[in-house]
Amino acid sequence: MYDEEIKKRRTFAIISHPDAGKTTLTEKFLLYGGAINLAGSVKGKATARHAVSDWMEIEKERGISVTSSVLQFHYDGFCINILDTPGHQDFSEDTYRTLMAADSAVMVIDASKGVEAQTRKLFKVCGMRHIPVFTFINKLDRDANDTFELLDEIEKELGIATCPINWPIGSGKRFKGVYDRKDRQVITFSDTEKGTKEGKSERIDMDDADTLKSHIGEEALEQLQSEIELLDGASAEFDLDAVRAGELSPVFFGSALTNFGVELFLHYFLQMTTEPLGRKSDIGVIDPKENDFSAFVFKIQANMNKAHRDRIAFMRICSGKFTAGMEVKHIQEDKMIRLSQPQQMMAQERHIVDEAYAGDIIGVFDPGIFSIGDTLCSGNDKFCYEGIPTFAPEHFARVRQMDTMKRKQFVKGITQIAQEGAIQIFQEFNTGMEEIIVGVVGVLQFEVLKYRLENEYNVDIKLENLPFEHIRWIENKEDFDVEKIVGTSDMKRIKDMKGNPLLLFVNSWSVGMVLERNEGLQLSEFGRNT
Numbered sequence: 001m002y003d004e005e006i007k008k009r010r011t012f013a014i015i016s017h018p019d020a021g022k023t024t025l026t027e028k029f030l031l032y033g034g035a036i037n038l039a040g041s042v043k044g045k046a047t048a049r050h051a052v053s054d055w056m057e058i059e060k061e062r063g064i065s066v067t068s069s070v071l072q073f074h075y076d077g078f079c080i081n082i083l084d085t086p087g088h089q090d091f092s093e094d095t096y097r098t099l100m101a102a103d104s105a106v107m108v109i110d111a112s113k114g115v116e117a118q119t120r121k122l123f124k125v126c127g128m129r130h131i132p133v134f135t136f137i138n139k140l141d142r143d144a145n146d147t148f149e150l151l152d153e154i155e156k157e158l159g160i161a162t163c164p165i166n167w168p169i170g171s172g173k174r175f176k177g178v179y180d181r182k183d184r185q186v187i188t189f190s191d192t193e194k195g196t197k198e199g200k201s202e203r204i205d206m207d208d209a210d211t212l213k214s215h216i217g218e219e220a221l222e223q224l225q226s227e228i229e230l231l232d233g234a235s236a237e238f239d240l241d242a243v244r245a246g247e248l249s250p251v252f253f254g255s256a257l258t259n260f261g262v263e264l265f266l267h268y269f270l271q272m273t274t275e276p277l278g279r280k281s282d283i284g285v286i287d288p289k290e291n292d293f294s295a296f297v298f299k300i301q302a303n304m305n306k307a308h309r310d311r312i313a314f315m316r317i318c319s320g321k322f323t324a325g326m327e328v329k330h331i332q333e334d335k336m337i338r339l340s341q342p343q344q345m346m347a348q349e350r351h352i353v354d355e356a357y358a359g360d361i362i363g364v365f366d367p368g369i370f371s372i373g374d375t376l377c378s379g380n381d382k383f384c385y386e387g388i389p390t391f392a393p394e395h396f397a398r399v400r401q402m403d404t405m406k407r408k409q410f411v412k413g414i415t416q417i418a419q420e421g422a423i424q425i426f427q428e429f430n431t432g433m434e435e436i437i438v439g440v441v442g443v444l445q446f447e448v449l450k451y452r453l454e455n456e457y458n459v460d461i462k463l464e465n466l467p468f469e470h471i472r473w474i475e476n477k478e479d480f481d482v483e484k485i486v487g488t489s490d491m492k493r494i495k496d497m498k499g500n501p502l503l504l505f506v507n508s509w510s511v512g513m514v515l516e517r518n519e520g521l522q523l524s525e526f527g528r529n530t
């Protein structure tokens with residue numbers, strides 16, 4: 001129905017380990033889109049960096065990270081939505097969930113570090129969804145690891161085939177540019193001045209050996225020629241279907257800081273990634289163009305404005321068109337609601353949107369009615385999008401409530417905070433609500449929980465860290481008597497608030513042991529939201 005608008009949409013997440021250059025690359029993207037005039041204004045780095053200890057600071061920081069968490073800009077006829085995935089101390093389940101709203105992911109890797117922990121974790125979620133993953137190997141202006149080894153590492157560690165779209169010529173002080181394999185041209189390196197997008201790069205045909213020699217030197221040219229020969233013989237053939245199925249990652253090299261290779265990346269990326277595609281629901285795949293408005297909630301942000309104690313529910317529009325003030329059906333509650341104060345993020349500003357289309361992300365005021373994974377449809381439809389899985393927390397603590405008289409507030413508070421998706425709560429397998437175990441993806445969430453319970457619910461708690469680092473859902477729980485599972489000494493049985501059994505382990509080795517000792521047992525790192 002709104003084919004033209006939807007066809008222009010490209011919605012992707014940027015993933016990386018902290019410091020690989022995600023923010024810098026995002027800034028450069030925005031620069032091309034004309035969304036900001038001066039690179040360097042995406043987020044307050046100073047605030048984002050320092051150790052955070054109190055909630056005011058956390059809130060301030062979150063305000064900033066949220067503002068920059070969904071960015072929209074236009075470039076070359078496309079309408080691009082970038083979803084930032086919070087890293088550093090802000091790393092949380094939200095980081096994973098953001099990937100549920102993206103159609104593809106851009107993975108930024110530091111060329112001198114290779115695949116790092118956080119990238120590995122985020123990549124797993126991309127793999128689960130089979131979304132296309134594009135690799136940008138960054139910081140070539142610094143000494144880098146061997147290019148073949150970098151590719152090998154990505155393939156082995158992440159289990160995805162790679163296909164270099166361009167190839168770096170040297171690195172660090174000897175970085176001369178990249179070779180564009182499709183056009184068979186060398187693009188010479190130029191250190192673009194901060195805040196401008198006009199580089200002084202030149203494109204030189206690979207056959208024009210004399211010009212190349214004068215630009216990159218004889219030695220670099222010889223090395224490039226032999227590497228290309230090796231590459232053409234060894235690397236996977238480019239296959240767009242495999243890219244779109246998340247099986248082959250196109251790889252690009254560049255330097256975000258000096259703005260080299262960024263536009264080249266955008267150019268190919270926008271051609272190779274997909275427009276918003278159909279999404280699975282309980283009545284089949286919903287076509288973005290054929291259907292009226294539908295969306296699902298993937299993130300709930302609490303207390304962005306202290307004065308109003310408001311929550312913002314972020315939703316990904318999956319089909320049709322949204323218009324401000326429209327009435328939609330909240331499927332889980334079976335109620336018609338008006339979406340008020342719809343907002344969109346543009347660089348540092350939040351602004352009210354009048355209309356948005358499939359592929360876009362909007363944030364709406366939430367008076368406490370939404371949960372993660374909720375579906376909204378236009379009045380005539382009734383279906384639910386596939387639920388968002390629960391992601392494995394990595395830090396666990398036992399929560400002790402200091403004042404037992406406040407049991408009710410405590411249960412209400414912790415349940416509401418869990419509903420927003422910042423924490424997960426569990427119980428001992430055999431006891432009731434007395435003992436609560438809380439699990440988080442990033443340790444900062446422990447502080448957030450304590451502060452919010454004190455300030456919003458007037459409840460004091462004490463958190464006692466537990467040594468567990470691994471949690472597994474039991475996939476085939478119907479087939480196993482949880483009490484009879486043969487465990488290891490470090491294994492603990494717990495259940496989530498819906499009564500699903502889970503296992504906690506101190507080390508990953510035990511997970512393997514338990515699988516070995518209990519034939520047929522299926523364990524999963526993702527919890528089905530049922």
Ligand code: G4P
Binds near residue numbers: 142
């Ligand atoms: P992140 O969002 O992934 O955490 O990384 P971010 O962009 O903040 O970059 C981390 C550091 O790496 C920054 O330096 C940034 O300037 C630098 N950087 C990013 N891309 C490149 C690149 O292509 N080449 C080089 N040489 N450096 C790069 P910083 O000193 O930690 O911060 P700042 O003071 O420069 O902001």
